[in-house]
Amino acid sequence: MTPAIEFRGVQKNFGPTEVIRGIDLVIQPGEIHAMIGPNGAGKSTLFNLVTGRYHVSAGHIALNGEDITNRAPHDISRKGLSRSFQVTNIFHRMSVYENVRCAMLWNLGYRYKFWQSVRNKRDLTERTDEVLAQTGLSSRSTVLAGLLSYSDQRALEIAITIAGGANVVLLDEPTSGMSSAETEQAVTLIRDISATRTMVIVEHDMGVVFDLADRISVLVYGKIIATGTPAQIRANTKVQEAYLGTDAEP
Amino acid sequence: MPDPRKLGIGALIVALLIVLPMMISSSFALSVMNQIGIAIIFALAFNMLLGQGGMLSFGHAVYFGLAGFVTAHVINGMHVDAFPYIPVTLIPLVGGIAGLFFGIVVGFVSTRRAGTAFAMISLGFAELVTGLTLIIVFFFGGEEGVQTDRWVREEWFGITYGPDIQVYYLIAAWCVIAAILMYALTRTPFGRMSNAVRDNPERTQFIGYNTHRLRWLAFALSSFFAGLAGALHAINVEHVGFETVGLGQSAVILIMVYIGGTGHFAGPILGAILITLLNAYLSDVSPAWYLYLGLIFVLIVMFAPGGLAGLIMMHEPIRRTAPYLLWQMAPAYGAALGTSLVGLAGAIGLIEMIYFRSTTVSLDSALVLYGIELDTGDIWPWLICAALGAAGGYGCKMTYPRVAEAYSAAMHEARALVTT
Numbered sequence: 001m002t003p004a005i006e007f008r009g010v011q012k013n014f015g016p017t018e019v020i021r022g023i024d025l026v027i028q029p030g031e032i033h034a035m036i037g038p039n040g041a042g043k044s045t046l047f048n049l050v051t052g053r054y055h056v057s058a059g060h061i062a063l064n065g066e067d068i069t070n071r072a073p074h075d076i077s078r079k080g081l082s083r084s085f086q087v088t089n090i091f092h093r094m095s096v097y098e099n100v101r102c103a104m105l106w107n108l109g110y111r112y113k114f115w116q117s118v119r120n121k122r123d124l125t126e127r128t129d130e131v132l133a134q135t136g137l138s139s140r141s142t143v144l145a146g147l148l149s150y151s152d153q154r155a156l157e158i159a160i161t162i163a164g165g166a167n168v169v170l171l172d173e174p175t176s177g178m179s180s181a182e183t184e185q186a187v188t189l190i191r192d193i194s195a196t197r198t199m200v201i202v203e204h205d206m207g208v209v210f211d212l213a214d215r216i217s218v219l220v221y222g223k224i225i226a227t228g229t230p231a232q233i234r235a236n237t238k239v240q241e242a243y244l245g246t247d248a249e250p
Numbered sequence: 251m252p253d254p255r256k257l258g259i260g261a262l263i264v265a266l267l268i269v270l271p272m273m274i275s276s277s278f279a280l281s282v283m284n285q286i287g288i289a290i291i292f293a294l295a296f297n298m299l300l301g302q303g304g305m306l307s308f309g310h311a312v313y314f315g316l317a318g319f320v321t322a323h324v325i326n327g328m329h330v331d332a333f334p335y336i337p338v339t340l341i342p343l344v345g346g347i348a349g350l351f352f353g354i355v356v357g358f359v360s361t362r363r364a365g366t367a368f369a370m371i372s373l374g375f376a377e378l379v380t381g382l383t384l385i386i387v388f389f390f391g392g393e394e395g396v397q398t399d400r401w402v403r404e405e406w407f408g409i410t411y412g413p414d415i416q417v418y419y420l421i422a423a424w425c426v427i428a429a430i431l432m433y434a435l436t437r438t439p440f441g442r443m444s445n446a447v448r449d450n451p452e453r454t455q456f457i458g459y460n461t462h463r464l465r466w467l468a469f470a471l472s473s474f475f476a477g478l479a480g481a482l483h484a485i486n487v488e489h490v491g492f493e494t495v496g497l498g499q500s501a502v503i504l505i506m507v508y509i510g511g512t513g514h515f516a517g518p519i520l521g522a523i524l525i526t527l528l529n530a531y532l533s534d535v536s537p538a539w540y541l542y543l544g545l546i547f548v549l550i551v552m553f554a555p556g557g558l559a560g561l562i563m564m565h566e567p568i569r570r571t572a573p574y575l576l577w578q579m580a581p582a583y584g585a586a587l588g589t590s591l592v593g594l595a596g597a598i599g600l601i602e603m604i605y606f607r608s609t610t611v612s613l614d615s616a617l618v619l620y621g622i623e624l625d626t627g628d629i630w631p632w633l634i635c636a637a638l639g640a641a642g643g644y645g646c647k648m649t650y651p652r653v654a655e656a657y658s659a660a661m662h663e664a665r666a667l668v669t670t
């Protein structure tokens with residue numbers, strides 16, 4: 001089977017600082033792959049490399065078998081890879097509805113059209129309503145995104161990410177800063193959207209990670225020290241020493 | 251389907267535009283209305299960049315002016331059969347295409363970056379083109395500019411564009427068409443994504459859009475409408491000078507749009523009407539007109555960054571839920587207006603007297619202000635104006651907080667009405 005994402009010898013330096021120090025990893029189609037590791041390990045940087053936000057210093061990245069190394073973010077997005085951000089990254093001065101609708105325009109073929117209205121388009125309206133319902137934002141659709149509560153903004157972040165129908169989705173700490181009740185909701189949502197997609201998720205909440213993931217990779221100081229099923233990771237002594245410690249047992 | 255209320259308002263505006271010149275006999279007033287129509291198109295075009303696309307241009311008059319020159323040359327060429335005949339009614343499209351062409355060429359470079367870089371590049375191009383006006387004389391006509399004669403031959407229904415009134419209807423018709431088109435553009439995928447790239451260019455890339463392409467398209471389309479306005483300007487005054495591409499012209503449109511309000515589609519229309527009117531009627535009355543314009547601009551930027559449209563739209567939630575609350579606010583607003591006018595009267599008096607004394611060489615020291623003859627050599631007018639200014643200023647200090655209170659009280663009540 002062609003891997004959904006494949007990293008081969010990926011490195012990233014910021015000046016003299018080596019942040020990613022040689023990553024080889026295969027993300028299988030359909031799996032939920034969790035990426036864990038201490039602060040500053042390079043998890044977000046890895047996402048930034050896959051999505052074209054940063055250029056790699058060395059190595060190659062392939063999406064569904066196609067090389068996407070150092071392609072522009074919009075190019076990679078059009079190939080069906082989409083991401084959420086650790087720090088909420090939405091369109092503040094537009095309504096929630098507008099945020100979600102914009103996020104699907106390209107993939108539904110609307111592109112740069114300036115001779116056609118977006119109003120009363122069945123495909124847009126239906127898909128937008130569907131995504132809003134799925135992310136629990138239906139009642140907030142007319143609110144300006146900048147005025148939403150924090151957890152609603154996090155939900156919108158995910159809504160924008162999935163609206164375009166990408167088949168590979170990267171989520172960067174989707175539950176950060178949420179209460180436990182909100183986290184529970186978010187986990188249900190993530191499970192729901194992962195049903196039809198490949199997903200890579202960065203997450204600090206070990207409960208969430210061990211609950212959701214098919215496989216887990218542990219990233220420490222720019223290197224993957226272990227990859228495996230939750231059970232394998234839990235049993236891995238190297239991981240326990242380096243990262244999990246004793247109190248991280250879920 | 252467009253909703254019937256908007257259709258009704260639209261029909262009303264069109265009817266008004268048709269009968270307005272019939273009620274007004276002064277040719278000066280007619281020429282002011284022509285200027286307003288042109289300014290509205292240009293201002294809406296400018297706001298496609300500033301308000302919709304988040305691009306601050308200091309040189310958008312380049313496309314207005316260049317299109318004006320092209321139009322003048324095309325009309326002149328038609329007179330000597332160097333160009334195939336195009337009805338003058340449709341000539342604004344030629345200007346639009348010229349604007350579009352220059353917009354595509356320059357925009358490709360300038361829209362690579364947003365923010366400050368874009369603003370600086372726009373300034374650079376404005377200076378560059380201004381410099382060219384004195385170099386490429388066969389096109390720009392040097393300091394005299396290019397003359398033209400809009401009466402080419404008789405068109406449909408005996409229209410010749412000889413009489414000013416025919417030009418008025420030409421401008422009014424194009425103004426309505428351009429405004430409708432630009433409004434429609436805001437609702438297209440391009441228009442929506444233009445807002446998106448304004449709000450958050452980074453996220454825009456991650457939903458599949460090339461931000462440079464989006465800005466470039468916005469710039470090109472905006473230049474099309476700026477060019478359309480420029481063509482109408484050339485037809486209207488039958489002359490295009492180097493100042494039409496210059497920084498002054500660019501600054502005026504920026505100020506108009508900002509004062510009107512960038513956040514609402516109608517904002518630039520308000521700004522264009524207000525500033526053109528003030529310019530037409532005040533610049534003759536007062537030599538200090540630019541000082542007042544600058545002052546209005548600074549006040550808006552500081553205290554009402556949403557512009558006039560923003561101030562009006564602030565009251566929209568109240569008007570929609572409970573219009574009677576607006577009446578309750580009226581006394582506070584009235585008091586603030588009163589004290590402002592008193593202060594303004596004093597300040598204007600002082601400014602006018604200073605201007606008068608510093609610019610008049612005659613021995614006559616009398617200035618006619620507010621219909622009163624003031625002897626600026628005497629101390630009393632100065633004292634009275636200073637007193638008015640001080641009293642108004644002090645009054646404003648008392649009345650303005652009341653306005654804020656009244657507003658928030660009304661908003662509070664309106665909100666309470668919505669939630670219950």
Ligand SMILES: Nc1ncnc2c1ncn2[C@@H]1O[C@H](COP(=O)(O)OP(=O)(O)OP(=O)(O)O)[C@@H](O)[C@H]1O
Pocket residue numbers: 014019037038039040041042043044045046086
């Ligand atoms: N643009 C940049 N320029 C310089 N250094 C950077 C840049 N981006 C990230 N870094 C550095 O790279 C390292 C990894 O950062 P990264 O954000 O990828 O960590 P992370 O694993 O996502 O951490 P966290 O769990 O805190 O989000 C950090 O030391 C960070 O300071």
Ligand SMILES: [Mg+2]
Pocket residue numbers: 043044045086172
């Ligand atoms: Mg991170």
